Amino acid sequence: MQGNDIVDLLLAQTQSNWRRKGYLDKIFNANEIFLVSSAENPDVMVWLLWSMKEAAYKIHNRKTGIREYAPKKLVCSILSKADLTLGMVNIDKAIYFTKSSINSAYLHTISSPVQHQLDKIKISIYEFPNHLSNYRNTKPACVSHHGKYLALTY
Numbered sequence: 001m002q003g004n005d006i007v008d009l010l011l012a013q014t015q016s017n018w019r020r021k022g023y024l025d026k027i028f029n030a031n032e033i034f035l036v037s038s039a040e041n042p043d044v045m046v047w048l049l050w051s052m053k054e055a056a057y058k059i060h061n062r063k064t065g066i067r068e069y070a071p072k073k074l075v076c077s078i079l080s081k082a083d084l085t086l087g088m089v090n091i092d093k094a095i096y097f098t099k100s101s102i103n104s105a106y107l108h109t110i111s112s113p114v115q116h117q118l119d120k121i122k123i124s125i126y127e128f129p130n131h132l133s134n135y136r137n138t139k140p141a142c143v144s145h146h147g148k149y150l151a152l153t154y
Helices: 011-013 023-027 029-040 041-066 116-118
Strands: 003-008 075-081 086-090 094-102 108-114 123-127 144-145 148-151
Touching: 003 011, 003 094, 003 116, 011 041, 011 108, 023 029, 023 086, 023 148, 029 075, 041 094, 041 108, 041 123, 041 144, 075 116, 075 123, 094 116, 108 116
Parallel strands: 003 144
Antiparallel strands: 003 108, 075 086, 086 094, 094 108, 123 148, 144 148
């Protein structure tokens, strides 16, 4: 199983006001809020943590059948930051490993319950207007889209 999430950073910047009072408290725990407040780029950290939660949730939902909007139940940890950010998300005693890539246009995260499987996930990212209109025919394991980006994993 695998999860996948993409965030169009330019769209997120204009559509979301995560700095408004109480926003972070609804989505993140105290340690995650500390990561945001101490980050060199707090905007990117918000979307990195959000993307990690989303990618892990997609696996957890398929595995358990539980559909619940409870982002604080998904607890993120950053394991290492380099060209790719490696992380871990815990939810209900399950662990999901994540790998995120960040550039100036978008942030993309993949997840797996098995850490070494992250390197085996194939990724295709398309930017509008170059989206595959028939992408479902390629049988992706997980689909994510936000703004002008479409991310498929296999």
